[in-house]
Amino acid sequence: MRLPVLAGPAAPPPAANCTFGRGCGDAPPALPADVAALVADHPCYSEEAHHHFARIHVAVAPACNVQCHYCNRKYDCANESRPGVVSERLRPEDAVRKVLAVAAELPELSVVGIAGPGDALANADATFATLEGVHRAAPDLRLCVSTNGLALPEHAERLARAGVRHVTVTVNMIDPAVGERIYPWILRGGRRLRGPEASRVLSAQQLEGIAALAARGVLVKVNSVVIPGVNEAHLPDVARAVRRAGAFLVNLVPLLSAPEHGTHYGRTGQRGPTAEELERVQAACELDARLMRHCRQCRADAVGRLSEDRFAAFTLASLPPGPAPDAREARAARREAVARVRARAARERDAALSRVASVPAALSARIAVATRAGGQVDEHFGHARELLVYDVSRAGARLVGRRAVDRYCVGGEGEEDALATTLRALEGCRAVLVAKIGRCPTAQLAAAGIEAVTEQAFQPIEAAALAWFEGFAARAARGEVAAPPPVPAAPRAEVA
Numbered sequence: 001m002r003l004p005v006l007a008g009p010a011a012p013p014p015a016a017n018c019t020f021g022r023g024c025g026d027a028p029p030a031l032p033a034d035v036a037a038l039v040a041d042h043p044c045y046s047e048e049a050h051h052h053f054a055r056i057h058v059a060v061a062p063a064c065n066v067q068c069h070y071c072n073r074k075y076d077c078a079n080e081s082r083p084g085v086v087s088e089r090l091r092p093e094d095a096v097r098k099v100l101a102v103a104a105e106l107p108e109l110s111v112v113g114i115a116g117p118g119d120a121l122a123n124a125d126a127t128f129a130t131l132e133g134v135h136r137a138a139p140d141l142r143l144c145v146s147t148n149g150l151a152l153p154e155h156a157e158r159l160a161r162a163g164v165r166h167v168t169v170t171v172n173m174i175d176p177a178v179g180e181r182i183y184p185w186i187l188r189g190g191r192r193l194r195g196p197e198a199s200r201v202l203s204a205q206q207l208e209g210i211a212a213l214a215a216r217g218v219l220v221k222v223n224s225v226v227i228p229g230v231n232e233a234h235l236p237d238v239a240r241a242v243r244r245a246g247a248f249l250v251n252l253v254p255l256l257s258a259p260e261h262g263t264h265y266g267r268t269g270q271r272g273p274t275a276e277e278l279e280r281v282q283a284a285c286e287l288d289a290r291l292m293r294h295c296r297q298c299r300a301d302a303v304g305r306l307s308e309d310r311f312a313a314f315t316l317a318s319l320p321p322g323p324a325p326d327a328r329e330a331r332a333a334r335r336e337a338v339a340r341v342r343a344r345a346a347r348e349r350d351a352a353l354s355r356v357a358s359v360p361a362a363l364s365a366r367i368a369v370a371t372r373a374g375g376q377v378d379e380h381f382g383h384a385r386e387l388l389v390y391d392v393s394r395a396g397a398r399l400v401g402r403r404a405v406d407r408y409c410v411g412g413e414g415e416e417d418a419l420a421t422t423l424r425a426l427e428g429c430r431a432v433l434v435a436k437i438g439r440c441p442t443a444q445l446a447a448a449g450i451e452a453v454t455e456q457a458f459q460p461i462e463a464a465a466l467a468w469f470e471g472f473a474a475r476a477a478r479g480e481v482a483a484p485p486p487v488p489a490a491p492r493a494e495v496a
């Protein structure tokens with residue numbers, strides 16, 4: 001099966017009467033049924049799935065064949081994880097045991113990934129032993145691999161034969177002049193290559209590897225680290241090139257960089273992008289590629305849904321002795337239950353869409369949503385550690401990204417500092433949809449021009465966003481909507 005390459009929606013230029021001076025975009029094109037089935041329960045490939053399904057990363061790949069200026073290998077791979085030491089590196093047999101034990105505990109587990117802490121294919125023996133062991137023991141779990149792509153062409157066939165249907169390749173450049181500023185060296189054929197030659201070889205291997213996987217029916221996601229002043233203007237070219245090679249999805253990952261990471265970029269003061277810069281790059285790349293916007297930059301030993309980190313609860317030492325029970329039936333039952341929840345959410349979204357069909361196309365509004373799980377507005381404002389930000393128009397509610405916030409309610413008291421962080425994270429938002437909120441933060445949000453909305457509590461997010469938008473559009477038609485207030489300082493692009 002040659003997989004279709006899908007462009008994302010091209011955002012039209014903002015209309016003169018657009019409330020916020022941004023275009024509103026069309027609904028993204030629907031996926032073909034075979035591809036939709038492949039992504040339906042993958043929390044990274046499907047935004048909707050990330051509310052319902054979990055992944056586990058098994059850290060069986062410590063070595064790397066590339067040096068990136070944003071990586072210190074004492075920490076997790078910055079491509080697929082946030083900086084932080086991997087708590088335990090695993091042998092393949094332990095990795096399989098851990099996967100089965102976690103799968104017995106978490107019926108929502110759908111994906112097993114290898115994402116470092118080095119490069120999966122620079123540790124090919126351990127990677128394939130793990131993949132093949134998991135596939136034998138739990139064939140219903142999806143296999144996922146993340147790689148820098150240097151060794152991809154020679155492994156593409158074996159990955160496909162091992163049952164891997166999802167591969168992430170980190171592609172930060174196609175121009176060696178840009179690559180020189182990201183990669184000091186690579187190891188290839190027993191030689192250490194430096195300078196533009198290193199980046200030329202890396203880029204050629206990445207594009208060839210992506211094409212080889214796509215030709216074998218593997219869905220390729222490309223992660224591109226956004227590095228201001230280094231590659232951000234070049235990333236639309238990268239998106240075009242990887243799309244041509246056969247990539248399915250592009251994930252623009254903000255650079256994580258701080259002196260304490262001990263990386264070249266951290267030591268030399270290279271900063272990550274602001275939220276505004278990241279959005280600009282996303283808008284430019286979206287013309288050519290379908291984008292992932294819900295990445296959590298997770299650890300190489302992450303466990304659970306993307307919004308949670310349960311790795312500490314599943315260390316090798318904490319696993320129950322003896323073989324784990326076969327939990328395939330429980331996972332199948334969970335998939336069916338999730339399918340019912342999603343079908344209901346789709347019906348409610350479609351009904352809400354029909355109610356806003358006559359709203360002017362140029363009207364859109366940005367809102368934030370507090371959610372815990374299940375794709376609903378179900379988190380209290382004071383408990384939220386992150387907010388999902390959506391642009392809402394008559395075309396639907398489109399995820400823009402997520403914003404980390406400090407928990408406002410600590411020990412029953414409201415934290416003023418936390419509220420200041422939240423207000424910055426809510427830049428440009430008209431409303432925040434929450435399950436519950438106190439009078440004091442409601443008033444402070446209102447003073448900043450942001451409505452706190454509880455009427456949509458426990459409703460599916462898209463339907464809830466559209467229901468709020470219906471009222472907003474009515475107010476806009478009556479001339480009751482003011483321009484959003486300016487916000488003092490642009491926050492850094494979201495990282496967990």
Ligand code: CLF
Nearest residue numbers: 044080113115144295296297298
């Ligand atoms: Fe893991 Fe990566 Fe597979 Fe997902 S993560 S190997 S594709 S199962 Fe997902 Fe984590 Fe982002 Fe990666 S949220 S860092 S994109």
Ligand code: SF4
Nearest residue numbers: 064068071077118148
């Ligand atoms: Fe680090 Fe990953 Fe780059 Fe290797 S490919 S140097 S592990 S970020």
